[in-house]
Amino acid sequence: MTNKKSLKSALHEVEGIQQPATTNDSSIKKIKRQRRKQPTEEEFVEKIIEGDISYLSRAITLIESTNSNHQKKATAILEQCLPFANKSVRIGITGVPGVGKSTFIEAFGKYFTKQNKKVAVLAIDPSSSINKGSILGDKTRMEELVKDQNVYIRPSPSGSSLGGVAQKTRETIILCEAASFDVIFIETVGVGQSETAVHSMVDFFLLLKLAGAGDELQGIKRGIIEMADAIVINKADNDNKKYAELAKNEFTRALHLYPPKESGWQPQVTTCSAIYNEGIDTVYKIINDYFNLTKSNGYFEKHRNEQNNYWFLETINYQLITNFYNKKRVKEGLKKYKEDIKNLKTTPFKAAQEILKLSKK
Amino acid sequence: MTNKKSLKSALHEVEGIQQPATTNDSSIKKIKRQRRKQPTEEEFVEKIIEGDISYLSRAITLIESTNSNHQKKATAILEQCLPFANKSVRIGITGVPGVGKSTFIEAFGKYFTKQNKKVAVLAIDPSSSINKGSILGDKTRMEELVKDQNVYIRPSPSGSSLGGVAQKTRETIILCEAASFDVIFIETVGVGQSETAVHSMVDFFLLLKLAGAGDELQGIKRGIIEMADAIVINKADNDNKKYAELAKNEFTRALHLYPPKESGWQPQVTTCSAIYNEGIDTVYKIINDYFNLTKSNGYFEKHRNEQNNYWFLETINYQLITNFYNKKRVKEGLKKYKEDIKNLKTTPFKAAQEILKLSKK
Known part of the structure; x- marks a missing residue:
């Protein structure tokens, strides 16, 4: 009486026919063959x-x-x-989510490509491995740039440590430069320590802001303002225009309170509306002025040398640590010592000394 | 005629007698003897x-x-x-210069010593080696605490890297605990990355604030508010009282917007006037509640274990890097490679690989 199959409930589903495989065997073979080669x-x-x-x-x-x-x-x-590297200009762009980084990069990138410059867009987002919501991951946000043959867009490498992610991006810059890219944008979100990493690998550091939002809301650290070579107040359009002007004046006054930069450059503040393509020419002019100044007063060279020294030491430290943790003996030891620390059988210091000795055997 | 000695100018000074030495020979010998021993x-x-x-x-x-x-x-x-260690409660205290950290620690420390508790006050200030203006360097700012036999105050260790400074402070905690200190305060200024280091070694993290000052002015990073287990608005006295109450309400509302903490603890906001010794009992009650909660729900143990794991890895990394740079071969190599990098004879990556090989010889 209660044969489930025959029960004509509203939830009853008719069994369909078997679906074809979603992948094609010959395609898979082709892909594998290419990968091997x-x-x-x-x-x-x-x-x-x-x-x-x-x-x-x-x-x-x-x-x-x-x-x-x-x-x-x-x-x-x-x-x-x-x-073949070292020939581009490297521009860092930071700003909290929602400030319009993608739209700005789209508008600014096009400004360069119109002059027949090749533009690469990279990103540093150490959180991408955690929340999978990588910036630049969604290329569709740069609809026009992505179609341009002179543009290369690459999302942030994933990784568990900022050091590793930054290292990879730094190396990616070299490859892009060897591939004759004239301008390299490096995007990051201004909420963690990633902007310090970006600052250490670019010639010019641009901070995107919104008018009207307090710093608490924008989540920008004080230190980032000190790093900025230009502050660009985006979304200066329609009703926002006058607030953007007010913000511009406020930031200009604030920047004058900071000590002068070693580069001899006085950071500039300007407004723009990336979505309406307004004010982009002023941003371009500012950056151009900056490069003219720093290339003539020797700061450009000096700064790149300092960055190289910094990366020399960073690479050593990163390698030392990576090599150590990749050792089989260390991997096994780590498990054991963490267990011992948990059970209060040993202490962090003692365990560290012992695993260091162990790794040398 | 113009014998200078005899010229009776208003600037003329009579030569005095030879002064005795400012040090006592036998004292010096005694000090040296003791040092040797x-x-x-x-x-x-x-x-x-x-x-x-x-x-x-x-x-x-x-x-x-x-x-x-x-x-x-x-x-x-x-x-x-x-x-003999691990038996104290460790309380981190941060806040920008001028917020009244020393006065607060003085008032709060006395609250503990009155209950016959022993209090140690440490500090982390990675900038101390640069500007020599170490926090806690001026013990006179804690006039009463410094006289108390149950109190030990130690300024920030100096050092070129935050990692090194933090490591030393972490080890100092162990010694203070072995010496039966019941409460350990670790003070830091909330403007760099040092508060992250402090947060990683304390059970409770307290943020001192002033009423009325915007965050931009106070220079506190957004991340620090997320770390705080309590926000204490200091200088809530006289005309400031009502602003402090307003700030308290504002922070309380703001804190409710943050996701709940793993500890199960809802961060508290309160006001106090350390200089008039008002509201200190409330701060004490908050901290007490926190320890009651986290010791009963297991978070206290779990958190300390996580901190131990963190310090296990930090110690390894610190040692790896320190050992490397202390090698004679590396010291010599660094100079040479930095010169080569400057003259563009090599690159940061290549130089790093080579010095790593060199160090293994």
Whole structure:
């Protein structure tokens, strides 16, 4: 009487026919075959220098890989690309979510491409591995740039530590420069320590702001304002225009209270409306003035040398730590010692000394 | 005619008699003799556990020393003190200069000592080595506490890196606990990354604020508010009282917007006037409630274990890097490679790989 199959409930579903596989066997084989056929280092370098975006992309994937063979190959490619690097201008762009970074980069990027410049857009977002909501992950937010042949957009590498993510981005800059990109934007969200990392690898640091929002709301650290070479108040359109002007005056006054910069540059404040493409020319002029000044007074060279020194030490520290934790003995030891620390059988200091000794055996 | 000696000018000074030496030879000998006579590790440990402040101080000096023999001795003392540690409550206190940290610690410390508790006051100020203006350096700001036999005040260790400074403070906590201090305050200024370091070594994190000052002015990062277990609005006296109440309401509302804490604790906001000794009892009650809650729901233990794990890894990383840069070969190599980087003869990555290889020889 209660045969479930025959019960004509409103929730009853008719069983459908079997669906075809969602993947195509011959496609899978083709993909595998191509993957196996990795280009040589020399092929990579040659193609990157020609400006081949597909090879550039694949080389960046090697940089981002955690596989040690991939890393070795990436290092070799990097070294051979170095003589062709160092020729772009590197511009850091920060601002909290909602300030309009993508729209600004779209408008500003187009300003460069119209002058036949090649533009690469990179990002540093150490949180991307946690919340998966990587900035730049959604390329559709830069609708027009993404279609431009002279533009290369790459989302933030993922990684558990900011140091690692920054390292990879720094190396990616070198590859993009070898591929003849003239301008490199590096985007980050101004809420963590990532903007310090970006600041350490760019020539010019641009802070995007909104009018009317207090700093508490915008979540921008005081230190970031000190880093900025320009503050651009975005969304200066319609009813917002007068507030943007007020904010501009306020920031201009505030910036004068900071001590002069080593570069000799007085940070500038301007307004723009990225979505209506207004004020972008002023931003361009500011950046141009900056490069004219710093290239003539020697600061540009000096600053890049300091950044190189910084990255020299950062690379050493990062490698020291990565090499250590990759040792099999250390991996095993870590588990054991963490358990011992938990059970109060040992202390952090003692355990650290012991695992350091262990790793040397 | 113009014999200078005999010229009776208004600026003429009669030569005085020779002054006695400002130091006493026999005193100098005595000091040198005592210095030479370093106590043994066992003497140190025994005296520290007895609560001998003078030995505690000297052991902390060993921790802070850069001399490798001193460091070895410090590690040995530390290890033997460990079974006696872990019994205090550790309270972090942060706030920008001018918020009244010293006055607050003085008032709050006395609240504990009146209950026959022993109070240690430490500090983390990574800038102290640069501007020499160490917080807590001026003990006279805690006039009454400094005279109390149950109080030990120690200024921030100096050091070039926050990691090193934090490491030393963390070790100092252990020694203070072994010397039976019941409460350990760790003070820091809320403007850099030092408060993150302090947060990683305390059970309770207290943020001192002023009424009326915007966050931009107070220079407090948004992240610090998220870390706070209590926000105490200081200087709530006289005309300031009503502004302090307004600020209290504002912060209370703001804190409710943050996601709940893992500890299950809802951060509290209160006002006080440290200088008039008002509201200190409420702060005490809040902290007491916190410890009652977290000790009963298991968070206290869990949190300390997480902190231990964090310090386990931090100690390893710090040691790896310190050991590396202390190698003679590395010191020499660094100079050479920095020069090569400057002259664009090599790149940061390549130089880093080479110096890492060099160090292994």
